Amino acid sequence: MLEAQKLTKRFQDRVAVDSLDLRIEPGEIYALLGPNGAGKTTTINLFLGFLTPDSGAARVAGTSVAEDPVAARRKLAYIPEMVSLYPRFSGVENLDYFSRLGGHARQHTELYELLARSGLTREAADRRVGTYSKGMRQKVGIALALATGAKALLLDEPTSGLDPAASHEFSRMLRKLAKDGVAILMATHDLFRAREDASRIGIILNGRLVAQYSRDEIKDQDLEKIYLERLSA
Template identity: 75%
Template sequence: MLEAKQLQKRFQDKTALDKLNLKVEPGEIYALLGPNGAGKTTTINLFLGFLTPDGGEALVDGISVAADPVAARRKIAYIPEQVALYPRFSGVENLEYFSRLGGGRHSRAELHALLERAGLKSDAAERMVGTYSKGMRQKVGIALALATGAKALLLDEPTSGLDPAASHEFSRLLRQLAGEKVAILMATHDLFRAREDATRVGILLKGRIASEYHRDEFQSRDLEKLYLERLGA
């Protein structure tokens, strides 16, 4: 579903991605770990078509992002660290607007049901989002992924700043989406959540996947130790 083939990106003389190869299948949660500047967000941006690769290609459901970014984005839902919403609109209004732009057509009742499924109660969904916590915003983001029927989900530090309960709730939703055959690529520093949720973990160093572990590998070992060893810390 999500595939990076020899993906390269340079910013002036700094190599952000160095022939990155990566594949996330439907139903997989791939946690992309790495220190700041390792190229995690660059990878996400290349899959979103916000950046143009200097070499290789990013594919979404077989569509080259560079060749047809709009078609590729139609298959993606994106949840950044802080889900951006319109403060003068309620949660359900935000969802209605974004889902329409993403090609979804839902009644108010359906939108409420989607938000409910994402963990946002109806009364909260009718409130202006200016009053929302970060966790509530993330839930709107998840509801949007549900509303657009995205085949792939790109997450950039999604649990950063969430309290443990909200983080746990968010993980539950992610696993639910994976269960619906959504391919999930999550750039994160949250080793605990990666260990809990990911089916595969990749450690990105200097623009390359330095190590990759399947769930059974890191479940039986200490992921933090593996990560720090790779970093040479």
């Protein structure tokens, strides 16, 4: 569903992503682990087509991002670290607007229902977003992914700054989406969440994927130890 082939991006003389090969199938949650500046966000930007790769290709459900970024974007949903919404609009108005932009205009009752499924009460959905907490914004992001029926989901540090309860609820939603067949790429440095949620974990360092582990491989191991060893290697 999400596929990267020898994906490479340079900024001036620095290589941000270095011939990255990646393949994420429907139903998978892939956690891309790495320190700040390792190339996680650049990878996501390349999948979104916000940056053009210097070589290699990114594909979403077979569509090359570089060739047709708009068609590729139509197939995915994106939830950044901080879901940005229009503060003068309510949650449901934001969802309405964004899902229309994504080409999925929906009835108001449907929108409320999607927000409810993401954990937002009707009362909260009618409030202006200027008053929302970070967790509530993430819920609107999830609802948007539901509304557009995205086949792939890109997450950029989705849980950083969330309190444990909100973080837990967010994970629950993610797993549900994966169960429904969505392919999920999650850039994070939250080891705990990666271990809990991911079906596969990749460790990225200076733009290179230095190691990959399946859920089973790390089941009984100390992820933090492996991660720190990899970084110092």
